[in-house]
Amino acid sequence: MLKPKHFFLLPALLTLAAIILFPLVFTVRVSFSSWDVYQAGLDFIGGRNYARLFEDTRFWESLLRLSGMSLITVTLQYVLGFALALAVWKKMRGGRIFRVLFLVPMMTTPVVMSVIWRTVFHESLGPANDLLSMVGIGPVPWLSSAAGAFISVVIVEVWQWTPFMFLLLLAGLVSLPREPYLAAAIDGASPARTFWQVTFPLMAPISIGAIIIRLIEASKIMDTVYVMTSGGPGTATETPSYYIYIRGLRDFQVGYSAALSLAYLVLMIITLTIIAKVLMRFLVGKET
Amino acid sequence: MGRTYHIIKYLCLLVWTAFVVFPFLWALSTSFKDANAVTSGARYLPWVEFEPSVQGWTSLFASGSQGINIVTPFLNSASVTLLASIVSLGLGTLAAYGLSRYSYKVGFVKNSDITFFFISQRIMPPIVLAIPFFLMLKEIQALDTIFGLVIVYVALLLPIAVWVMTDFFASIPKELDEMAMIDGCTPIGAFFRVVLPNSTAGLVVAGMFCLIFGWNDFFFAFILTFTETQLLPVAIVSLNSSVTPWWSLSAFALISVTPLALIAIVVERFMSRGSLAGAFR
Numbered sequence: 001m002l003k004p005k006h007f008f009l010l011p012a013l014l015t016l017a018a019i020i021l022f023p024l025v026f027t028v029r030v031s032f033s034s035w036d037v038y039q040a041g042l043d044f045i046g047g048r049n050y051a052r053l054f055e056d057t058r059f060w061e062s063l064l065r066l067s068g069m070s071l072i073t074v075t076l077q078y079v080l081g082f083a084l085a086l087a088v089w090k091k092m093r094g095g096r097i098f099r100v101l102f103l104v105p106m107m108t109t110p111v112v113m114s115v116i117w118r119t120v121f122h123e124s125l126g127p128a129n130d131l132l133s134m135v136g137i138g139p140v141p142w143l144s145s146a147a148g149a150f151i152s153v154v155i156v157e158v159w160q161w162t163p164f165m166f167l168l169l170l171a172g173l174v175s176l177p178r179e180p181y182l183a184a185a186i187d188g189a190s191p192a193r194t195f196w197q198v199t200f201p202l203m204a205p206i207s208i209g210a211i212i213i214r215l216i217e218a219s220k221i222m223d224t225v226y227v228m229t230s231g232g233p234g235t236a237t238e239t240p241s242y243y244i245y246i247r248g249l250r251d252f253q254v255g256y257s258a259a260l261s262l263a264y265l266v267l268m269i270i271t272l273t274i275i276a277k278v279l280m281r282f283l284v285g286k287e288t
Numbered sequence: 289m290g291r292t293y294h295i296i297k298y299l300c301l302l303v304w305t306a307f308v309v310f311p312f313l314w315a316l317s318t319s320f321k322d323a324n325a326v327t328s329g330a331r332y333l334p335w336v337e338f339e340p341s342v343q344g345w346t347s348l349f350a351s352g353s354q355g356i357n358i359v360t361p362f363l364n365s366a367s368v369t370l371l372a373s374i375v376s377l378g379l380g381t382l383a384a385y386g387l388s389r390y391s392y393k394v395g396f397v398k399n400s401d402i403t404f405f406f407i408s409q410r411i412m413p414p415i416v417l418a419i420p421f422f423l424m425l426k427e428i429q430a431l432d433t434i435f436g437l438v439i440v441y442v443a444l445l446l447p448i449a450v451w452v453m454t455d456f457f458a459s460i461p462k463e464l465d466e467m468a469m470i471d472g473c474t475p476i477g478a479f480f481r482v483v484l485p486n487s488t489a490g491l492v493v494a495g496m497f498c499l500i501f502g503w504n505d506f507f508f509a510f511i512l513t514f515t516e517t518q519l520l521p522v523a524i525v526s527l528n529s530s531v532t533p534w535w536s537l538s539a540f541a542l543i544s545v546t547p548l549a550l551i552a553i554v555v556e557r558f559m560s561r562g563s564l565a566g567a568f569r
Binding site: 005006007009011012015016019026027030080084087088096098100103104105108109110111112113115117118124125126127129167170171174216217219223226227240244249257258264268269272 | 383405406476537
C-alpha cells in the first residue's frame with residue numbers, strides 16, 4: 001500500500017518527469033548529431049554544432065536584441081504597473097472598474113491580440129498613423145522599418161503584460177501591514193517620503209518576484225513577434241526563440257537547432273540567476 | 289494640493305484606460321465594416337463614418353466555402369484547456385499538499401529542490417521542447433489530437449498549479465489536519481474531508497491561472513496540430529496569413545478573447561480581498 005506522503009507527491013512528480021525528461025534528454029542527444037533535412041538520424045559528430053554556434057552572429061545578435069527588448073519592456077511594465085497599482089490602491093470612486101479594466105489585457109491571447117495590433121499599426125489603413133496625423137506627426141513606418149517594428153513590439157508587450165505587474169503589485173499593496181503607515185503619519189512624513197521610506201522597501205520582495213517572473217516570460221517572447229513582424233524587417237525583431245524556430249522547424253536543421261536551444265536555455269538560466277542576485281542585494285540590501 | 293492631484297490622477301488613469309480598451313474598440317468597430325469602410329482609411333464610428341454590416345460576424349458561422357468555422361476551434365480550445373487544467377489542478381494540489389506537510393528526502397534532494405523542479409519548468413522556452421514533443425507524440429500517434437495536446441499542456445500548467453497551491457497550503461494551519469486526524473481521519477481522509485473544502489480560494493486562483501495560460505498558449509498548438517484539431521489561436525493565425533478580410537478577423541478575435549476577459553472580474557475580487565497575496569509571496 002502506498003504511504004500517504006507518496007500518494008500526494010508521486011502522481012504529479014512522475015507525470016511531469018514522464019512528459020519532460022524524454023524531450024530534454026533527447027534534445028541533448030540530438031545536439032551532438034548532424035540531423036538535418038537531408039538525413040534524419042542520430043549519428044555522432046561531437047561538438048561541431050556548438051562550435052558552429054559560436055560563429056553564428058545572427059544568434060548572438062538575437063540574444064542582444066532580446067536583452068534590450070526585455071530590459072525595456074519589463075522596466076516599463078514595472079514602473080507603469082506600480083504607478084497604476086498605487087493610483088487605485090486606496091478606496092476611490094470608480095476604483096473597481098479601473099482595476100478590472102487594467103487586468104483585462106493579460107487575460108487575452110497574445111497572438112490573437114497581435115492580429116488586431118497589426119491592423120492598428122497598418123501604415124495607411126490603421127488608426128495609429130491616422131490619430132498621429134491629427135497632431136501633425138507621421139506617417140510612421142510602423143512595421144516596415146527596423147526601429148518602428150521594434151517599438152511596435154515593445155508597445156504591444158507593455159500593453160499585454162503591464163497588467164501582470166499591476167496584479168502582483170496591487171495584491172502586495174493590499175496585504176501591507178498598517179503600523180508603519182501610522183508611524184509615518186505621526187511623524188508627519190510627506191507622501192513622497194512615505195513612499196520611499198515605507199512602501200517601496202516593504203514592496204521590495206514582491207517587486208523582485210514580479211520582475212523575475214516577467215523577465216522569465218519576456219525572455220521566451222515569440223508569439224507576438226511571429227504574428228506582428230515575423231522577425232522582420234530583415235532580422236530587426238528576431239528573438240532567439242524565433243531564430244531557433246526558423247532553423248529547426250523551417251530549415252529542419254534539427255541537430256543544430258537543438259544545440260542553439262540548449263545554449264539559449266543555459267545562458268538564460270545564468271543571466272536570470274545573476275539578475276535575481278543583483279536585485280536582491282540592490283533592493284533588499286542583503287545576501288540571500 | 290488635494291484637488292489638483294486628484295484631477296491629474298484621474299486624467300492619467302483615463303489615458304491608460306483609453307490605451308487598454310483601444311484595440312478592443314477598434315476590433316469591435318472593424319468587425320462591422322465592409323470592404324469599402326476598411327480600404328478608405330481609418331474609420332471609427334459606425335453610422336457616422338461608415339455604414340455597419342454584419343457580414344464579419346455571420347461569416348464565422350456560415351457553412352460552405354466562404355464560411356469560416358469558429359465553432360470547432362472554439363470547442364477544441366475549450367476541451368484542451370479544461371481537461372489540462374483539471375488534471376494539472378488535481379495532481380498539482382496533491383503534490384503541493386504533500387510538499388507542505390511531509391518532508392521528502394532522496395539522496396541530497398529535499399522538498400525545496402522538488403518544488404524548484406516543478407516551478408523551474410516555467411523557465412523552459414517552448415522551443416527547446418518543441419521538436420522532441422513532436423517526435424514523442426508522433427511515436428504514440430497523438431499528433432493533431434486533443435489527447436496529445438492535453439499531455440503537453442499538463443506539463444505547461446502543472447508548475448503553475450504547484451506554485452500557487454504550495455504557497456496557499458503554507459498559509460493553512462497544520463492544526464486543521466491534526467484535528468481531523470485526532471477525530472479518526474486517515475491522512476488522506478483529512479486532506480479530502482477537511483483541508484480541501486477549506487481551500488476554495490487557492491483552488492480558484494490556481495484554476496484561473498491554469499485556464500489563462502492554457503487558453504492563451506499558441507506555440508505548442510501551432511507545432512503539434514495540423515488540420516484535425518485546430519485551436520483558436522492557431523485558427524486565427526492561419527486566417528491572418530491568408531486573404532481573410534479584417535472584419536471577419538476582428539469578429540473572430542473578439543469571440544476568442546471574450547471568455548477569458550470576463551475572468552478579470554473574478555481575479556479583481558480575489559486581488560482586492562487580499563486572497564492573492566499569499567499566493568505570490
